[in-house]
Amino acid sequence: MLGLPAHVTACLFDLDGVLTQTAKVHNAAWTETFNGFLADRAAATGEPFRPFDPGPDYNRYVDGKPRADGVRSFLASRGITLPEGAPDDPPEADTVNGVGNRKNVVLLNRLRSDGVDVYEGSVRYLEAAARAGLRRAVVSASANCRAVVEAAGLDRLLEARVDGVYARECGLRGKPYPDTFLAGAKLLEVAPEQAAVFEDALAGVAAGKSGGFGYVVGVDRVGQADDLRAHGADVVVTDLAELMTEPVR
Numbered sequence: 001m002l003g004l005p006a007h008v009t010a011c012l013f014d015l016d017g018v019l020t021q022t023a024k025v026h027n028a029a030w031t032e033t034f035n036g037f038l039a040d041r042a043a044a045t046g047e048p049f050r051p052f053d054p055g056p057d058y059n060r061y062v063d064g065k066p067r068a069d070g071v072r073s074f075l076a077s078r079g080i081t082l083p084e085g086a087p088d089d090p091p092e093a094d095t096v097n098g099v100g101n102r103k104n105v106v107l108l109n110r111l112r113s114d115g116v117d118v119y120e121g122s123v124r125y126l127e128a129a130a131r132a133g134l135r136r137a138v139v140s141a142s143a144n145c146r147a148v149v150e151a152a153g154l155d156r157l158l159e160a161r162v163d164g165v166y167a168r169e170c171g172l173r174g175k176p177y178p179d180t181f182l183a184g185a186k187l188l189e190v191a192p193e194q195a196a197v198f199e200d201a202l203a204g205v206a207a208g209k210s211g212g213f214g215y216v217v218g219v220d221r222v223g224q225a226d227d228l229r230a231h232g233a234d235v236v237v238t239d240l241a242e243l244m245t246e247p248v249r
């Protein structure tokens with residue numbers, strides 16, 4: 001009925017891009033932030049300005065990863081290393097934390113002005129999962145997860161949350177490491193093999209694959225179905241509602 005193998009009794013949902021339409025907002029905030037950084041650097045060094053590509057650059061280096069990992073990983077792809085700085089660095093600082101904090105200012109402004117949209121198919125799926133007695137957690141790299149879940153009105157359908165704040169407090173490695181999904185399964189008191197992972201990010205499906213989870217659902221919002229499969233998705237859908245009609249092969 002829910003397109004999952006019979007051994008699955010719990011669902012671990014990524015947030016941005018799976019339950020809410022906020023992957024686009026994160027992507028736009030990163031694009032604005034990195035382009036400002038790269039333009040300043042080009043002006044200072046005389047090197048040509050090569051903008052951040054919201055397609056491949058976002059999908060490969062940033063999507064699904066904790067904020068600071070996204071900064072490090074994209075800048076490394078351009079041969080740039082910044083000092084780490086401290087978590088409370090001001091947004092103007094040219095440090096990993098400073099650039100991350102700069103992006104967070106842009107993100108929060110955009111979330112405030114545009115609000116948070118859900119995917120209707122995901123809400124229907126969450127409701128059906130709740131009716132079917134499946135356990136449900138959100139597992140997100142974002143430190144803004146709680147605010148986004150609440151703004152979307154999804155807290156009523158979720159039983160546990162592992163987010164960027166929780167991961168930092170518990171010293172969990174971010175996706176593509178499986179640590180946060182394993183913590184989600186633990187909070188729901190199920191073994192990884194009993195849990196399905198729902199992910200739109202390449203780093204996220206890789207985490208589901210390497211953690212030995214019972215089923216990995218790739219959610220393709222941007223036309224990267226083959227890449228999602230290559231990173232470990234057992235099935236790829238464009239909307240969770242498709243799972244409510246598709247039998248498992």
Ligand SMILES: O=P(O)(O)OC[C@H]1O[C@@H](O)[C@H](O)[C@@H](O)[C@@H]1O
Pocket residue numbers: 016023026027062063064065066067070104140141142143144145164201
């Ligand atoms: O900066 P935040 O809100 O802590 O989010 C961290 C990451 O969270 C992920 O869910 C997004 O895919 C990334 O784009 C984002 O960078």
